[in-house]
Amino acid sequence: MNSKNNKGFTLVELLVVIGILGILSAALFPAITGAMLRANMASVAARGKDIYVAIIGANTEREPLGLGNVWPKTEKTTDDTEDINGIGYSSSSDYFEKLYDGKNAGTDKHSPFVTGFDYSKLAGAGVPASSTAGGELKADNNMWTIAANIRDEMEDIIPILITRNVDCSTLYANLTTVPPSTEKITFKTMSPFSNKGFVMVRKGGGTFSNQAKYSTIRVIYNSQTFKTTVEGDSGGATKLDLTYLSPDKAEKPK
16 A cells, blocks of 8 residues: 655754745845845935926026026025025925925915926935925925025035935035045934935035945045135125025034
């Protein structure tokens, strides 16, 4: 009489297989997480570039009309509260809401100051999208810090858009000597990217993504020197200083 051999895995064999799978998973995990980080950075960089292009496009349209640019400022320059150029801002969320004309979104009065920008450009990589297409923009739904008081004569190397997980008080307003190779910026433990890396857009329009381990001052400013303050006859700054507007507050660079 024939009998079938129904013998399966023994407990030892099963443990060996599980152990091998665990080793393989541990070996592949850094590569997988690194690939996901780079993919998220690329997506965020594309959003940042879209915002930059929208603002530059609006500035180009406004210049021949005698209207000021739409870069944010930290102090009111005119009494015209309807035009974005005359208003002072203390956060990027207030600025982006005005840029998109969020209060009038969905109505016949909706008139954004730029083309190709909406609240979707502010979300991603762990930052949730706004639950509404317009209205008040909450800091939780905004992943960008933006430079305020930008002027044409400033160097193209300066970061003007940077993900909110960077503490912009550790950036610089002036570098008169080549920056040290070891000094690093400080990160906030928040999305996107937490303390793993960041994305920024420079004044010249170039996007730059980097991991935290390479986030030194020298790398960020590409070993260049620059100055953003304007010295007047009295020796003091005659124009508003470079300031970074995070989603909920203003941060002054060194």
